[in-house]
Amino acid sequence: MRQTVYNWGRYPKVKVDLKPLRFREDLNELTLDPCIARGNGRCYGDSSLSDSIVSTTAFSKVLLFDRDRGIFKCQSGMLLSDILDIIVPKGWFLPVTPGTKFISVGGAVASDIHGKNHHLDGCFSNHVLELEIFCGNGIFMKCSTEEHHDLFHATCGGMGLTGIITSVTFKLKRIETAFVSRIQEKARDLDEAFYLFEKYASHTYSMAWIDCLKGGHSFGRSIIMAGEHTPFGELKTKVKTNALTIPDGAGFNIPFELPGFLLNGYSVKAFNELYYHKTRKKISYDIVNYDPFFYPLDAIGNWNRMYGASGFVQYQFVLPLKTSRVGLIEILERIRKQGLGSFLAVLKLFGKQEGMLSFPMSGYTLALDFPMRKGLLSFLTTLDELVLKHQGRLYLSKDARMDAAVFKASYDNLEEFKKTLNKYVPEGTFTSLQSKRLGL
Amino acid sequence: MKSILILGGTSDIAIAVAEVYLAHNFKIVLAGRNPEKLQLVKNDLTIRFDGDISTKLFDAEKLQSHKEFVDTLDHLPDLTVCAFGYLGDQAMAKQDLEECLKILQVNFTGAVSILNVISERYKQQKRGTIVGISSVAGDRGRQSNFIYGSSKAAFSTYLSGLRNELFHFNCHVLTVKPGFVSTKMTAHLQLPPALTAKPAQVAKAVYRAVKRGSNTVYSLGIWRMIMMVIRLIPEGIFKRLKM
Numbered sequence: 179m180r181q182t183v184y185n186w187g188r189y190p191k192v193k194v195d196l197k198p199l200r201f202r203e204d205l206n207e208l209t210l211d212p213c214i215a216r217g218n219g220r221c222y223g224d225s226s227l228s229d230s231i232v233s234t235t236a237f238s239k240v241l242l243f244d245r246d247r248g249i250f251k252c253q254s255g256m257l258l259s260d261i262l263d264i265i266v267p268k269g270w271f272l273p274v275t276p277g278t279k280f281i282s283v284g285g286a287v288a289s290d291i292h293g294k295n296h297h298l299d300g301c302f303s304n305h306v307l308e309l310e311i312f313c314g315n316g317i318f319m320k321c322s323t324e325e326h327h328d329l330f331h332a333t334c335g336g337m338g339l340t341g342i343i344t345s346v347t348f349k350l351k352r353i354e355t356a357f358v359s360r361i362q363e364k365a366r367d368l369d370e371a372f373y374l375f376e377k378y379a380s381h382t383y384s385m386a387w388i389d390c391l392k393g394g395h396s397f398g399r400s401i402i403m404a405g406e407h408t409p410f411g412e413l414k415t416k417v418k419t420n421a422l423t424i425p426d427g428a429g430f431n432i433p434f435e436l437p438g439f440l441l442n443g444y445s446v447k448a449f450n451e452l453y454y455h456k457t458r459k460k461i462s463y464d465i466v467n468y469d470p471f472f473y474p475l476d477a478i479g480n481w482n483r484m485y486g487a488s489g490f491v492q493y494q495f496v497l498p499l500k501t502s503r504v505g506l507i508e509i510l511e512r513i514r515k516q517g518l519g520s521f522l523a524v525l526k527l528f529g530k531q532e533g534m535l536s537f538p539m540s541g542y543t544l545a546l547d548f549p550m551r552k553g554l555l556s557f558l559t560t561l562d563e564l565v566l567k568h569q570g571r572l573y574l575s576k577d578a579r580m581d582a583a584v585f586k587a588s589y590d591n592l593e594e595f596k597k598t599l600n601k602y603v604p605e606g607t608f609t610s611l612q613s614k615r616l617g618l
Numbered sequence: 619m620k621s622i623l624i625l626g627g628t629s630d631i632a633i634a635v636a637e638v639y640l641a642h643n644f645k646i647v648l649a650g651r652n653p654e655k656l657q658l659v660k661n662d663l664t665i666r667f668d669g670d671i672s673t674k675l676f677d678a679e680k681l682q683s684h685k686e687f688v689d690t691l692d693h694l695p696d697l698t699v700c701a702f703g704y705l706g707d708q709a710m711a712k713q714d715l716e717e718c719l720k721i722l723q724v725n726f727t728g729a730v731s732i733l734n735v736i737s738e739r740y741k742q743q744k745r746g747t748i749v750g751i752s753s754v755a756g757d758r759g760r761q762s763n764f765i766y767g768s769s770k771a772a773f774s775t776y777l778s779g780l781r782n783e784l785f786h787f788n789c790h791v792l793t794v795k796p797g798f799v800s801t802k803m804t805a806h807l808q809l810p811p812a813l814t815a816k817p818a819q820v821a822k823a824v825y826r827a828v829k830r831g832s833n834t835v836y837s838l839g840i841w842r843m844i845m846m847v848i849r850l851i852p853e854g855i856f857k858r859l860k861m
Contacts, residue, residue, distance in 0.1 A: 181808050201655060236630070239662040264666055 188489030217282025223578025254284025290335030303334030368398025431479030505568030626702025678728030
C-alpha cells in the first residue's frame, strides 16, 4: 500500500510502499527491493525514506530486562519512552538519551545518538552490548565490539544501511530517583559560554540554549544548563515516597500546522529576549523531574507543526575544538546577518567519539532549525562551506539536503564504512533517499 | 484472583486487552497457534507488568481439538475473549475456495465451536462472561468485503443468541464491533485517522463494557452512528453504491 510518508522536519514528503514488521521471522518473506527501516520517523530529513520502507513501530517487544545488572534487550521498534516506563520504577535510566524520548531504539543505534552527557559517556553505541541485524538474503548477524566488530561499528551511526536491526542489548544507568538537580547559568556572550562549558565539564549533563540573533557585545549570549541525577538523600521528604515515579505525560498538543508567517525575525527575537530574561538571577538551582530536563519539547505534541505546512530544516554541525571558537563566530554572524532566526538553537561540547559514520567529535556542536522558505537551501549551502572550512561536519539524522561532495569531504571513515557494507550486505539491498543523495 | 482467557492471544487487540486486564490484576491465559509468538508476547507482558501470564496452544481451525483444549485448562477462566479473526482477501476468496473457507472457518465456525464448549461450562457453573470481537463489517454486506463481513454477521448473530441463552444462567455475552483498528490485520490499508481506533482504545472499551454489562459496544463510538446510517439506506439504493 502506497502512502505519504515524511519525517519530523515534514520535508521532504514522499509517496512510498510501507511494510509493517511485527515478527522477526517475517523478514524472511520480505521481498527485497531496495528498502530502509523506519521507526517512529523522528529523524528530521530523508534518512529513513526510500521507495520501500520497513516500518518497525509494531516490532517493539521487550526481550529481556535484568533488574540486578541493568541490562535491557528489546526489538528495534521499541520507543525510548516505553523503555523508560519500564526501567525508571526499578531504579534504572537510559545510558544516553537525545532531546526526545519518542525515538525507537533501532533509530538510536542507526543514528548513534548523543545526549547531554556526550562529553563523559559518549554515544548510545558506547553502551550497546550486542546487536542483531538482518542483512538481507535471509541472513541474521549478531555483532558487538568483539564479534564482527566492523559490522557493529558500521551499524552504529550507519543510518540503517547495514540492514534492519532486529534486537538491541544495552547497559542501563543506575539512578536513585527520577529527578535531576539542575543548574542554570547565564552567559553574557559566546566567550563566557565557552568558559561555562569548561566550568561544568565534570557535570554529567550539560548543554546551552544560545541566542543566534543577538549582535554587538551580547553576541552569543546563552543559558548553560547542567545537571546530575538527584541522589535520594537530596529529595524533599514529601516526594521521597515517589522517588522513582514516572512523571505524568499530560502536555499540550499543536493540533494543526500553524501559519508559516508566525515565526519570523521579530517573533523569534521577542521569544529569545523573554527566554533569556526569564530569571533575573545569574545562576539558579532547582530539582526537576527527568521529563522537563531531558525532553522539554516532548511536552508540546507535534511541535514541528509550529513551522507551518512547508516544514523546517534542522541544521546541526560540529566543529573540532581547535576551530570551534572562530568557526562558531563566523557561522553565527552569517546567520544573524541573514536574519534567519532559529527558534531553538542548542550548543553543546562533545567529547571524543569513535565509529565509522558517528557524528560527534571532540568540539562544539550547534543545532539550529530554520522554517522552510525560499532561499533557505542556498543559504544553508553557504553554511556548509563554512563548516567544511573549519573541518566540521553535519549530523546525518537531521540532514535532508547536504550534497555528496560535502559529505565525502567531512566524514573521514567513509571508505572503511563502504568496505564493511560490501562485506556484509548484498549491494543495493538497503538504500534511503539520503544514501542515494550522498552517494553511499 | 480473577482470570481471563484470550483466544487469538498474539493479535494486537488481544495484547491490548491483556494489558488492560493485567493492570486490573487479572491472571492471563494467552491462547494461539504459534508457540514462538505466544512466548514472545508473554515474555514482553511479564517484564512490563509483573503479572501472572501463561500460554496455551490453540488453533481456531482445528475444530476437533476445541473440547480437549477446554478440558486441559488449569481452571475455567472467569472471562473468555474470542479475539482471533482472519480478514483474508475478498477478490481472492471469490476465486479460491480455500481462502474463502479459511475466512468463514476462522471467523465463524472456529469461534462457534470453541464458544459452544466454553459456554456450556459457564452454564453449568452459572457464572462467566464471554466477549466476542466481531466487526462493523457484519452489519451490512458491502461488495468490497462481504465474505469477511458475512462471517462476522454470522458471528454477531451467534453471539446475540448466546447472550439470550446464557442470560438465564447468570452469564453474560458482550459483542464488540470495532470499526477500523490500526492492527497487523489492517497494516496494509490506509485508514482515515479520525475513524481508526488504537488497539488500546478497543481494549479499554471492552473493559468498561464488561464492567457495565453492556450487550454491544462499538469502538470507536462514532461507528454506531455510521453503521446506523449505512443500515438505513434502502437496499434498492445500496446495491448501486460502490462501497
